[in-house]
Amino acid sequence: MKYIFFTLIISFSLSSLVKSQSFSGTNDSTLTYAFDIRQSDNSTNTLGLDFNIRYDIAQLSGPKANSPEGNKLDLSFALAGYQDFVKEATEFDFMTLELNVLGRKYNSKPVSLNPVELIYYKDLLEKSGVDPGSLTPTEQKNLAAFTKKLFNGRQFLSYKLGYKMESNQSLSFNQHMLQAGISLEVPKLHEVFEVFFSETRSSDMNYKAQPIRLYAGLDYILGANGAKEQLVDSTNVVPRARAEMAWRTLLFDNFELRATFESNYFFDEGNLTTTPTNELINFFQAWLVLPVSTDKTKVMLSYAKGKLPPLYTETAAGSIGVSFAIE
Amino acid sequence: MSLSLNQSRGVVYQYFLSEGWLPVGTTTQNWDQVKLGDMGIDDPALPSDPHMQKQRIALDLQRFFVVLGSSVASAKNFLKGKTKTLKELAEWLHQNQA
Numbered sequence: 425m426k427y428i429f430f431t432l433i434i435s436f437s438l439s440s441l442v443k444s445q446s447f448s449g450t451n452d453s454t455l456t457y458a459f460d461i462r463q464s465d466n467s468t469n470t471l472g473l474d475f476n477i478r479y480d481i482a483q484l485s486g487p488k489a490n491s492p493e494g495n496k497l498d499l500s501f502a503l504a505g506y507q508d509f510v511k512e513a514t515e516f517d518f519m520t521l522e523l524n525v526l527g528r529k530y531n532s533k534p535v536s537l538n539p540v541e542l543i544y545y546k547d548l549l550e551k552s553g554v555d556p557g558s559l560t561p562t563e564q565k566n567l568a569a570f571t572k573k574l575f576n577g578r579q580f581l582s583y584k585l586g587y588k589m590e591s592n593q594s595l596s597f598n599q600h601m602l603q604a605g606i607s608l609e610v611p612k613l614h615e616v617f618e619v620f621f622s623e624t625r626s627s628d629m630n631y632k633a634q635p636i637r638l639y640a641g642l643d644y645i646l647g648a649n650g651a652k653e654q655l656v657d658s659t660n661v662v663p664r665a666r667a668e669m670a671w672r673t674l675l676f677d678n679f680e681l682r683a684t685f686e687s688n689y690f691f692d693e694g695n696l697t698t699t700p701t702n703e704l705i706n707f708f709q710a711w712l713v714l715p716v717s718t719d720k721t722k723v724m725l726s727y728a729k730g731k732l733p734p735l736y737t738e739t740a741a742g743s744i745g746v747s748f749a750i751e
Numbered sequence: 752m753s754l755s756l757n758q759s760r761g762v763v764y765q766y767f768l769s770e771g772w773l774p775v776g777t778t779t780q781n782w783d784q785v786k787l788g789d790m791g792i793d794d795p796a797l798p799s800d801p802h803m804q805k806q807r808i809a810l811d812l813q814r815f816f817v818v819l820g821s822s823v824a825s826a827k828n829f830l831k832g833k834t835k836t837l838k839e840l841a842e843w844l845h846q847n848q849a
Contacts, residue, residue: 454828456828456831476801480828491813491817491822492810492811492813492814492817493814528806528810530807530810530814532814535818537818537819542819542820545819546754546758546819548761549754549757549758549761549762549765549819550755550757550758550761551761552760552761552764552765553755553756553757553758553759553760553761553762553764553841554757554760555779556761556764556768556779556782557779557780567765568765568768568769571765571766571768571769571815572769574811574814574815574818575769575770575811575814578811578814580806580807580810582800582803582806584799584800605799605800607797607799607800607803608803609803609804609807630771631771631775632770632771633771634771634772634791634804637797637800637803637804638797639797639798639799639800641799666799668797668798668799669797670793670795670796670797672791672794672795674775677775678775680791682794682795683795684795684796684797684798686798709795711795
């Protein structure tokens with residue numbers, strides 16, 4: 425069912441409570457959790473609890489612990505989801521459980537400093553650490569050029585392989601899958617968008633837009649349990665391709681524009697017991713964030729349209745909200 | 752050879768300045784009070800990889816230290832703390848050098 429509505433709400437955006445816990449006296453294993461009270465992605469007239477709990481065991485393999493170069497693997501366990509406060513609004517609840525091997529690849533161009541250069545840049549950093557404003561224009565220029573040189577041509581890629589369960593909160597519907605995917609920052613593409621958006625900013629704004637982030641993955645849905653919402657036949661394997669994008673920029677010096685896009689594609693509609701059929705299933709969401717004071721109070725305009733897994737309930741909704749942080 | 756606390760602060764300031772993360776209104780006087788949650792790192796999150804930019808930034812900072820002759824642990828998990836400041840990040844990096 426398609427529906428479009430706009431509402432005016434006051435939503436609490438409780439700042440995420442993040443707890444990093446080191447175990448066994450090392451920084452290798454970490455428990456983090458975050459809770460937010462927010463609107464559902466699919467509906468603007470209900471509030472719920474967003475939760476994200478992760479346990480990461482870092483560096484299953486790799487070279488020297490503190491070296492950034494090369495491939496490294498981590499193990500990650502994550503539980504995330506959304507529980508609506510309105511008992512009847514269960515169609516918006518979801519939960520994911522994941523166990524993944526997370527990998528990353530990082531390569532950068534070699535930069536070696538001779539002893540004189542090393543002392544020079546360390547002295548500049550010492551001076552910058554005390555007061556960046558005390559650097560002379562030449563020192564600022566040299567330090568900026570050095571920093572830029574360090575990260576020119578840097579290559580970074582993140583990848584994962586693991587198990588995932590998607591379900592509603594009551595577990596009355598759930599589907600299990602093996603997943604593999606890569607994510608990266610796409611170079612240059614954001615500069616195309618920035619041709620327009622940079623025109624809205626003051627010429628003296630020192631704003632550097634971040635690259636568009638992209639995820640591409642393949643899921644093998646092994647089966648599902650559920651009633652009428654059941655998406656796939658429990659005896660069949662259904663391959664599903666997923667692509668995701670996230671991006672943000674600045675408009676008129678102060679307004680943030682954020683956007684995410686997700687697309688799902690099922691390769692074999694013959695194995696699907698209900699919609700969606702063999703088509704691209706998309707979900708788009710955009711936010712315009714307007715600061716209204718210096719104490720982090722913001723007005724947020726958001727718009728969401730499309731379908732999200734696991735139930736692929738279609739929605740189109742806009743909202744206006746006030747966000748403030750409680751720390 | 753370990754970097755001093757001021758050198759670690761210099762690394763943090765220069766890195767986030769160079770990479771364009773410092774929010775509007777940041778000056779050379781207040782930069783170390785900027786909170787990690789105000790810089791828009793991984794915001795909005797990529798649903799299937801919500802901490803990708805934190806991972807990359809942590810690796811960049813490790814590289815900065817390596818080039819300067821030191822080495823430091825990954826700050827990825829520290830970067831998840833939205834209310835932490837750049838001052839605290841510099842102190843954490845200084846204290847977690849090998």
